[in-house]
Amino acid sequence: MNGSTVILQLICPDRSALVSELAGWVAANGGNIRHADHHTDSGAGLFLSRIEWELDGFGLPRHAIEPAVSALAERLGGEAQLHFSDELPRVAIFVSKQSHCLLDLLWRSRSGELPMEVALVISNHPDLEPLCGDFGGRFVHVPVTPATKRDAENRILDLLEEHSIELAVLAKYMQVLSGDFLERFSQVINIHHSFLPAFKGAQPYHRAWDRGVKLIGATAHYVTEDLDDGPIIEQATLSVSHRDEVEDLIRKGRDTERLALARALRLHLCRQVMVYRGRTAVFA
Structure with a gap:
């Protein structure tokens, strides 16, 4: 699979059901997840997540993904970074x-x-x-x-x-x-x-x-x-x-x-x- 992907990196306070909520948000917008990795730092009470999904077929237009992710991160009380695999640094x-x-x-x-x-x-x-x-x-x-x-x-x-x-x-x-x-x-x-x-x-x-x-x-x-x-x-x-x-x-x-x-x-x-x-x- 060589199509472009969207990569979300999120750090937020840890709580139950975060994996389900994040995966559900991607799925609700028609996204097909390629990779999902998560880590909980129990000492700091933090949840870290990296989710990558296919851009093709995603329900939000490209320009609308970043504000939607910002709203998601704000709701979770965390910070997010968004990247697209076809944008070469x-x-x-x-x-x-x-x-x-x-x-x-x-x-x-x-x-x-x-x-x-x-x-x-x-x-x-x-x-x-x-x-x-x-x-x-x-x-x-x-x-x-x-x-x-x-x-x-x-x-x-x-x-x-x-x-x-x-x-x-x-x-x-x-x-x-x-x-x-x-x-x-x-x-x-x-x-x-x-x-x-x-x-x-x-x-x-x-x-x-x-x-x-x-x-x-x-x-x-x-x-x-x-x-x-x-x-x-x-x-x-x-x-x-x-x-x-x-x-x-x-x-x-x-x-x-x-x-x-x-x-x-x-x-x-x-x-x-x-x-x-x-x-x-x-x-x-």
Whole structure:
């Protein structure tokens, strides 16, 4: 089934019969449900739901679905987000000099594996511009120094607005976004080269090697003002041994970085991630 779908994400106070009420609302409007996933956080007294149904044959016209969903969420005392699977988010990929995550995302986007439109590639170095040209993407070089950081971030924010960017992906972008930046543009996913919460910050592979770990990993997470502390979306791990040097950990770690970031991005793009109370519920 390849037809367009409607995706509803809802968080509301928990009570009995919510699943029946939501499914009944879709059915009453002639909707055919493809996927329905629910979770109750008993400690917080919250109910989380993701329901996806076919757009074809649904009783409400497309423009009327959002106000109807808003009224439903208000009646339930919750908050809702509505998405359509045929609307491809416009994405900006941020990079520095390392190409492995960027190449992987561009290839997956071109092949249709990641439902998005890569509208921009932004970098604080010019090195990867020829690579982006091979994929037909627009590359913008925005240098960043401690003295020019504020101006550089303002330039980047202008670019995101100019190109109607919905999501930014930090694919080995070796700069920390400021709180002011995140206040103006908060939809950002980062890949960190460790199995968080272990080894936050710089040089995690070096510190992992110093500790003699037998497992390395990568973590894709939403970006917050607290460094490497945002809600986790996806993690990948790989076994290492005493024979591995730091360079081996870095080489092997690139595989976990690519995999974790691609998985996390697909989950986000398919609207399978819900953020609440500083954490995520992932309906995979």
